[in-house]
Amino acid sequence: MTATFTIHFEMAETDVAWWAETADVERLSVAAPTLMGLRRLIDEAVTSHLGRDTEVVLILSSDGEDTGTAAERTPDAVPPPRGADLTNAFLTTLAAA
Amino acid sequence: MRIATAILCDFAEVRDGLLFVLAGGVNRVFRQTLPAPLSCCLAVLVEVDAAQLAVPHELRADLVGPQGQNLAQVRGGFQVGPSPITDPGEGMLIPVALDLRNVGIQDFGWHRFVLSLDDEAEPDIRFKVALPPQAGQPQGTGSGRRPN
Numbered sequence: 001m002t003a004t005f006t007i008h009f010e011m012a013e014t015d016v017a018w019w020a021e022t023a024d025v026e027r028l029s030v031a032a033p034t035l036m037g038l039r040r041l042i043d044e045a046v047t048s049h050l051g052r053d054t055e056v057v058l059i060l061s062s063d064g065e066d067t068g069t070a071a072e073r074t075p076d077a078v079p080p081p082r083g084a085d086l087t088n089a090f091l092t093t094l095a096a097a
Numbered sequence: 098m099r100i101a102t103a104i105l106c107d108f109a110e111v112r113d114g115l116l117f118v119l120a121g122g123v124n125r126v127f128r129q130t131l132p133a134p135l136s137c138c139l140a141v142l143v144e145v146d147a148a149q150l151a152v153p154h155e156l157r158a159d160l161v162g163p164q165g166q167n168l169a170q171v172r173g174g175f176q177v178g179p180s181p182i183t184d185p186g187e188g189m190l191i192p193v194a195l196d197l198r199n200v201g202i203q204d205f206g207w208h209r210f211v212l213s214l215d216d217e218a219e220p221d222i223r224f225k226v227a228l229p230p231q232a233g234q235p236q237g238t239g240s241g242r243r244p245n
Contacts, residue, residue: 007153009174018155018174035155035174036216060153060176 003046004057005030007038020058025049098149100212100219101190102142109140109194116140116192127229132201135160139195139210139222143175146188150177157213158195163206171195202226 003024010017018038019031028045032038039058046054107120118140126135139158158171177189202208205226212219 007174009172034216035153039152058152058176060174 001050001053002055002057003050004059005042006059006061007035008061098143098145098154098214098217100141100214101144102140103210103212103219103222104140105137105210105222105224106140107137109138109196111192111194114192116142116194124224126202126224126226128202128205128226129229131205131226132203134198135200135202136198137224139171139197141193141195141212143191143193143214144188145177145191147186150189152176154215156193157211159211160197160200161209161211162202163204163208166203168203168208169197169200171197 001024003022005020005022007018007020010019017031017033018035019029020038020042022028025045028049030038030041030045032041042056042058046056102116104118104121105123106118107123109116109118109121111117121140123137126137141156141158143154143156145154153174153176156171156173156175159167160169162168173193175191175193177191180189183189205228207223207225209224210222212222
């Protein structure tokens with residue numbers, strides 16, 4: 001079995017939060033201040049609800065603030081000989097004093 | 098996974114999967130008066146192993162001032178999709194450009210960006226905010242100055 005989670009990033013006034021949603025586990029809501037913390041909570045929740053053999057798929061939502069870090073490709077763009085394909089990114093500056 | 102490169106620069110952007118850096122290697126920011134905007138970007142290349150490509154990762158950058166105060170926090174996530182140009186088992190370089198030009202600088206002295214990937218600390222990036230050199234004073238070369 002596979003449990004697929006969509007991961008979201010939310011910005012509050014002084015902090016940020018990661019949270020995840022899934023259609024594969026009923027009434028499961030997971031949130032944490034760091035992405036690694038969220039991944040640990042998801043693993044624990046999946047093990048608890050669905051068993052250790054469940055495969056976990058994590059998909060980062062792209063609903064965060066766009067800061068222009070995503071690579072833009074046009075039909076005429078030549079694939080770079082080196083580099084990466086950044087499919088999702090959201091980077092936010094907080095609390096500039 | 099690690100930060101392969103992190104450079105303070107005048108400007109950075111990601112285009113076609115590559116990191117474009119303008120005037121990189123800034124380690125002095127000269128300001129006549131404070132507070133003032135930082136007017137810099139942070140260009141980062143993250144090296145991700147093939148086994149870690151499929152899961153989301155978190156990049157953090159905290160700007161810490163001379164008295165240890167937190168001036169800005171950058172939090173973000175990235176996830177890498179399959180690429181038609183990489184070999185099986187090959188990792189990737191993820192380019193990230195952090196626009197920090199509007200971050201406020203409060204004090205003269207040494208500042209540092211505290212970087213981390215998935216809660217693992219990476220080497221700091223340090224720079225000094227200072228008064229502009231006096232007119233006629235030798236300025237040397239290659240010291241990564243940002244004059245305005």
